[in-house]
Amino acid sequence: MPAHQPSIRRSLLKWLIAPLLVVNFIGAALVYWLAWTPAQTAFDQSLADTCWALSTRLHKVANHIGVDLPSSVEQVLRVDHVNVVYFVIRSQAGDILAGDKDFPAVSMPVTYNDSIFADGRMRGEAIRIVSIKFLIGDEPVVIHAAETLSKRKAIQSRIFITLITLEIILTVLLISVVWIAVTRGLTPLQNLQQELNRRNFDELSPLPEMAQTSELHPVTQAINRLLHKIEIGSTNQQDFLANIAHQLRTPLAGLKAQIEWIQERYKSDQETSRSASLMMISTERMIRQTNQLLALARAEPGKFERKRLEPLSLNQIIAESIHVFFNAADRKHIDLGFDLQPVMILGDAFLLRDLIENIIDNAISYTPENGIVTVRCHSNADGTGVFSVEDNGPGIPAAERKHIFERRYRINERPAITSQVSGNGLGLSIVSDIAKDHDARIELQDARYGGTVFLVEFPPVPHESL
Numbered sequence: 001m002p003a004h005q006p007s008i009r010r011s012l013l014k015w016l017i018a019p020l021l022v023v024n025f026i027g028a029a030l031v032y033w034l035a036w037t038p039a040q041t042a043f044d045q046s047l048a049d050t051c052w053a054l055s056t057r058l059h060k061v062a063n064h065i066g067v068d069l070p071s072s073v074e075q076v077l078r079v080d081h082v083n084v085v086y087f088v089i090r091s092q093a094g095d096i097l098a099g100d101k102d103f104p105a106v107s108m109p110v111t112y113n114d115s116i117f118a119d120g121r122m123r124g125e126a127i128r129i130v131s132i133k134f135l136i137g138d139e140p141v142v143i144h145a146a147e148t149l150s151k152r153k154a155i156q157s158r159i160f161i162t163l164i165t166l167e168i169i170l171t172v173l174l175i176s177v178v179w180i181a182v183t184r185g186l187t188p189l190q191n192l193q194q195e196l197n198r199r200n201f202d203e204l205s206p207l208p209e210m211a212q213t214s215e216l217h218p219v220t221q222a223i224n225r226l227l228h229k230i231e232i233g234s235t236n237q238q239d240f241l242a243n244i245a246h247q248l249r250t251p252l253a254g255l256k257a258q259i260e261w262i263q264e265r266y267k268s269d270q271e272t273s274r275s276a277s278l279m280m281i282s283t284e285r286m287i288r289q290t291n292q293l294l295a296l297a298r299a300e301p302g303k304f305e306r307k308r309l310e311p312l313s314l315n316q317i318i319a320e321s322i323h324v325f326f327n328a329a330d331r332k333h334i335d336l337g338f339d340l341q342p343v344m345i346l347g348d349a350f351l352l353r354d355l356i357e358n359i360i361d362n363a364i365s366y367t368p369e370n371g372i373v374t375v376r377c378h379s380n381a382d383g384t385g386v387f388s389v390e391d392n393g394p395g396i397p398a399a400e401r402k403h404i405f406e407r408r409y410r411i412n413e414r415p416a417i418t419s420q421v422s423g424n425g426l427g428l429s430i431v432s433d434i435a436k437d438h439d440a441r442i443e444l445q446d447a448r449y450g451g452t453v454f455l456v457e458f459p460p461v462p463h464e465s466l
């Protein structure tokens with residue numbers, strides 16, 4: 001299917017998967033925020049607890065603030081196997097009472113007993129800072145505590161990796177579910193396509209109701225209505241063709257009889273005899289084309305009924321048909337011979353005569369004067385029946401053999417011969433249709449002395465049909 005051609009599958013997948021991925025991405029961001037915010041709050045609260053612990057070590061002494069912070073207590077407050085903890089205690093005037101003297105200044109306003117958080121840098125590393133203002137006696141004191149972000153980044157990475165893993169799994173599952181759902185949803189449409197692809201051009205029966213959806217049911221009904229219209233049109237066309245052919249046969253037979261009488265009556269008159277001969281040639285050509293039209297109507301695949309097949313003697317039908325061509329062969333001094341062995345096949349007598357006569361007529365028409373045409377039939381060891389016609393005419397080029405069964409096809413490589421042969425290009429097309437109706441196989445071979453062997457192989461007759 002061309003890339004630019006619209007596709008229901010692609011459209012459904014695009015409009016289902018794209019929004020799902022967007023929603024999934026938004027959901028992932030929301031989940032990340034919901035997971036990280038409580039973790040960040042817990043870290044901040046732990047950092048704020050350091051300030052509250054330091055505030056318990058402060059007391060008012062006379063006119064200044066005393067700090068009771070032994071090194072052992074300070075070590076406990078600073079202990080952390082991952083992060084580095086910093087703190088500083090400043091008076092209202094900004095004097096450092098204890099802690100790290102290089103602690104960065106915090107410009108944000110601080111209120112009593114309220115934790116104010118900020119981000120900063122200290123000693124070349126990013127830190128998280130908390131500031132709390134306490135009232136010691138009647139003296140305000142600001143305690144700042146900070147820690148590096150190693151723990152926070154580790155938790156962030158863990159949350160991110162876990163979330164990404166879950167999102168990848170969820171995305172794959174969503175795409176798989178959507179793909180399966182779209183595929184299952186389009187299954188009735190694919191079944192309809194397969195049913196249509198399975199059919200031959202002559203199968204015009206209504207499409208079956210194959211668990212169709214409410215959306216596909218009207219489409220199937222519309223196709224069935226179209227098939228019905230095509231079937232009616234095809235039937236009318238075939239009936240018209242058959243009726244015309246039937247109606248032409250009787251007057252043409254009468255015309256031929258009258259011309260034969262004229263030929264016999266005025267055979268001594270050369271001018272009249274020559275005119276009558278030309279009339280006879282034209283009449284026979286018209287009769288042959290009329291017979292082909294009738295054969296075409298009978299052999300039309302859509303009109304054929306297999307129940308018409310019955311056990312027949314192929315050699316007898318050939319013997320009855322070959323006599324029709326003795327005069328035509330005699331006019332061209334063609335040696336028309338036959339070797340007919342008993343052969344039983346399952347077939348339709350009328351159609352088989354059309355097949356046999358078209359093949360023999362084709363061989364005689366294209367075989368030059370003083371040529372040889374041999375008709376044979378025999379049975380193979382496997383029960384198949386074989387009918388063949390061999391001639392020593394110009395033959396059929398290999399490149400042309402696949403086209404000769406097309407209607408109105410004439411071989412272009414032998415215009416000198418083709419121009420001398422009357423016909424409408426339907427004969428071998430009729431042969432192909434009749435062979436298909438009988439499940440027969442057609443094969444063209446090179447003859448021993450030039451020309452072509454036209455071979456038709458019929459399937460064995462089932463024992464129950466004998």
